[in-house]
Amino acid sequence: MRQDPSPSSGSSITLEDVARAAGVSRSTVSRVINGIRNVDPAIQETVRRAIATTGYVPNHAARSLVTRRTGAIALVVSGAGGEGADAPFPGQVFADPFFGRVVGGIVGFLRPRGIHPILMFAESAEIHAQVLTHLRHGNADGALLVSTHAADPLPRLLVEARVPAVLFARPAEPIPISYVDVDHRAGAKLAADHLVSRGRHRVATISGPLDVPAGQSRLTGFLDAMAAHGHAYVPHAEGGFTHHSGEAAMERLLDEHPGLDGVFVANDLMAQGALVALRHHGRRVPEDVAVVGFDDSSAATACRPPLTTVRHPVEDMAGEMARMLLTHIEQPGRPATSKIFDPVLVVRDSA
Amino acid sequence: MRQDPSPSSGSSITLEDVARAAGVSRSTVSRVINGIRNVDPAIQETVRRAIATTGYVPNHAARSLVTRRTGAIALVVSGAGGEGADAPFPGQVFADPFFGRVVGGIVGFLRPRGIHPILMFAESAEIHAQVLTHLRHGNADGALLVSTHAADPLPRLLVEARVPAVLFARPAEPIPISYVDVDHRAGAKLAADHLVSRGRHRVATISGPLDVPAGQSRLTGFLDAMAAHGHAYVPHAEGGFTHHSGEAAMERLLDEHPGLDGVFVANDLMAQGALVALRHHGRRVPEDVAVVGFDDSSAATACRPPLTTVRHPVEDMAGEMARMLLTHIEQPGRPATSKIFDPVLVVRDSA
DNA sequence: GAGAGCCTGGAGAGCGCTCTCCGACCGCTG
């Protein structure tokens, strides 16, 4: 089943060669390849055979020179502008398995379409500029942007440079750019309802950073839902979405409210940290304290006990993000749109 | 400091336009941009200014059409050929933070050179073919390959297709392809020496899969080093480099050798699982059982207690891999080379 | 002071492809 024509080295076979082999013109071969206009089926067959025999592979550069399309998409993972140098190498974000799911969803959508994303990290201002230049050089037709921090200037820069782009999560500032997001408030409500239904009355929460929309919405959504259940006051400690910040926040909460019996933690990584702190303080989970996380990352199942958590359909969201970008590339003038996904509660052992 | 020329939209400014603006020929502008041959400094300055005023951005497609270089590199994460469908989406491998470090090291080296890797996952045979086609289309000048399983057919396919490529870790079968690797035996010896120096006498080991060179070498290296210390017999359980396989292997070991007081686990993810099993069986770490991992992944510090582990210089290795690939691309005829890195023991609390 | 040789800038030929335009040929109708 494997074709293996003799002169497979290098591939200097051009359209011209195929045309000669098939006894037709370059145009006809091009039409067959691109499926444009009607070409006599018999000739089509001849051409196809000629392509197979010659082992022809289209030259991507030549094609994109004339079509002004690269067929490539950039996947940009972006941090804030003014972060410290706590990462000697880029790519540390992949320590969060969440990104693996995003990447998986994107690749799952793009790969069947023959597109492979170009991976870029942009964690400082000068690199933002570099990324932008790269994009404007025509190295990609558009960008998928996953920001790790609020106040990421890149979305705005992208809009200004007219680079088609779609974000994962709503931007902190209102700008005309498409994005996908999860309904954070609904997710937080799911967690609140669950904790209450489990009979927890002294519930606290560990939020994400409050300058991030996700951190903000999960907190307010949780507080509102708890209020609806009659809990006017819910202790709260702010974390930074990292394992250690979750552990530290739990310590603080435990110090100030030793009697708490339930906690909603705004992401799984922090919940994992919270679990460590709880164990350290001799609390059993879920008997003494019920814990609900958010994200359903692989950290959720790696924990002991496995976390009850709010699951985003991350893969679906990432796929939709890619689909939206392709649409924007296809139809340049299109206004920005957004799509919000419903989260689901995944009940495991921690609550 | 930011330039923002008026017609920044789209960029239909060509070399020709810049040449006209600078009052020189296209060739001269090209020479200035590419730094080829001597150009009068005064003219260089004029040209540079013209580039800035016009907001010129070179067209990548046109350039690579003539240079036959894309300036792009593929980062291929490849699985075995016959794996089951346990992954609905590709990219699950990123759940292992190890890949984050690899990616970080690669990007750290490539980015200053203006190169961004194209991310590809290849977990089935048909996708191997697709990846190969993509590469041969001239979408990338070469490939960096990280295999998750032995018996990955891709290295051989790459060699056959004459695609410049460098592997992370030695291929299971001997083929003429460049790679970087860590000295697994030396790492295992580090672990053995440490356990012995800590006075452990009933030491066991959890190995990785034995069809992978890394799994194999770490095991034999450990056994040999222990033998050198006079320990002729070391109990051994095979794992699959995953959290759960480590936990299961530890259970088995504990069943058969309840008196063990030290264990070398062939990677951190499994060690994390082993820790869970040990705790479950009431063993204190490191008091009752000392645990040494391998990789120094972020799992190592997320554990309680933090793992004593063998650290590869993953980022350096990944960077070197990229450097080697660039060399191969630069000098096509070059024979395959390899570079082996020395691991380091990172002592934390678990042993 | 003149010839040789070097240095620098310009002209122009492609790289491989797409796509518009055009012409040939078909079947159909009046």
Added chain:
DNA sequence: CAGCGGTCGGAGAGCGCTCTCCAGGCTCTC
């Protein structure tokens, strides 16, 4: 049988860039 619209293949002009070749002017040497 002539005329007409429709279908389908071919010719050719670029897309924007690099790079070889060449010409002109300079310095240097004898």
